[in-house]
Amino acid sequence: MNRKKIAVISGKGGVGKTSLVASLASLGHKDNDVNLIVLDCDVDAPNLALILPPKSEEDVITQDMYTTKKATFLEEKCTQCKQCYDKHFCEFNALNWDENNNIPIIDYLACEGCGACKVLCPENAFEINPVKSGEIISYETSDELPLVYGITKLGSTTSGLLVSEVKEHANHLKKYEDSNLILIDGPPGIGCPVIATVSGLDYVVAITEPTPSGIHDLKRALEMVTQFNIPFGIVINKADLKSASQKQLKSYIKKSSHEILGRINFDLSIPEAMSYAEPVVDYAPESDASQAINSIYTKLKHILSKL
Numbered sequence: 001m002n003r004k005k006i007a008v009i010s011g012k013g014g015v016g017k018t019s020l021v022a023s024l025a026s027l028g029h030k031d032n033d034v035n036l037i038v039l040d041c042d043v044d045a046p047n048l049a050l051i052l053p054p055k056s057e058e059d060v061i062t063q064d065m066y067t068t069k070k071a072t073f074l075e076e077k078c079t080q081c082k083q084c085y086d087k088h089f090c091e092f093n094a095l096n097w098d099e100n101n102n103i104p105i106i107d108y109l110a111c112e113g114c115g116a117c118k119v120l121c122p123e124n125a126f127e128i129n130p131v132k133s134g135e136i137i138s139y140e141t142s143d144e145l146p147l148v149y150g151i152t153k154l155g156s157t158t159s160g161l162l163v164s165e166v167k168e169h170a171n172h173l174k175k176y177e178d179s180n181l182i183l184i185d186g187p188p189g190i191g192c193p194v195i196a197t198v199s200g201l202d203y204v205v206a207i208t209e210p211t212p213s214g215i216h217d218l219k220r221a222l223e224m225v226t227q228f229n230i231p232f233g234i235v236i237n238k239a240d241l242k243s244a245s246q247k248q249l250k251s252y253i254k255k256s257s258h259e260i261l262g263r264i265n266f267d268l269s270i271p272e273a274m275s276y277a278e279p280v281v282d283y284a285p286e287s288d289a290s291q292a293i294n295s296i297y298t299k300l301k302h303i304l305s306k307l
């Protein structure tokens with residue numbers, strides 16, 4: 001198989017995305033046809049590492065990332081003219097006035113690094129500088145599966161850029177050249193981090209559940225994937241849930257003719273496996289959920305071989 005890059009996404013959080021990725025990763029890593037690298041691009045809340053921890057803490061490599069820019073105030077240049085506050089230089093309300101010291105103060109969480117204050121201050125008392133926006137962490141699990149993930153620093157406004165950096169980082173791993181499958185745990189939603197995740201992929205797995213928000217957010221996520229012209233398939237989690245939305249989901253699938261990769265019925269093995277921080281296919285390989293995920297894996301592998 002030529003190298004394929006795929007992501008599991010969900011319009012809505014909490015529908016079982018990371019559980020599915022962990023199990024697909026476990027199956028892929030045991031498959032002799034597959035040389036796998038796993039990425040967690042859910043940089044605002046990465047938690048795949050909890051299920052696939054490092055072999056040893058000493059082997060974990062952490063790299064600081066500086067993809068965010070923020071304003072820096074240079075007090076020595078300031079003449080206290082107060083224009084920056086009175087003339088409202090900052091559209092993001094990140095410039096306040098320190099009455100005690102008679103100088104502007106920057107709210108770093110609100111600052112978007114737009115540069116307006118730098119341009120408008122008559123004394124050039126603001127600079128725009130890169131600041132730490134997050135970290136990229138990489139390691140191998142106890143089974144020597146390479147895993148890379150990013151984690152955004154509080155207040156960083158560049159989650160999408162960090163996602164791109166995680167993907168780029170994977171291209172430089174020792175095992176990248178021999179890899180033939182890059183499996184990504186994508187962020188929920190349809191914003192910048194998801195767009196950065198799906199860009200350049202070969203296939204997307206969209207996971208949902210038969211609930212009003214599950215269906216609503218699935219549609220939005222698939223609209224976004226369609227814009228990128230990336231083939232995709234759907235996994236329905238908690239497929240047997242007694243829900244008024246079952247009819248709506250069935251009708252949507254029928255009308256759209258979207259490909260269904262599989263259905264995973266509600267199975268207590270999944271939350272149990274999560275509580276032990278294990279992929280369900282390892283924790284309870286005979287469970288109905290594991291059987292369903294095995295079928296999804298086989299179908300996915302077949303689809304990827306045809307791409």
Ligand code: SF4
Pocket residue numbers: 077078079080081082083084085104120121122123124125126
């Ligand atoms: S506009 Fe510039 S010089 Fe005037 S108070 Fe603000 S930082 Fe100081």
Ligand code: SF4
Pocket residue numbers: 070071089090091092093094095106110111112113114115116117118128
């Ligand atoms: S860089 Fe932009 S957002 Fe930040 S303080 Fe200056 S004007 Fe406000």
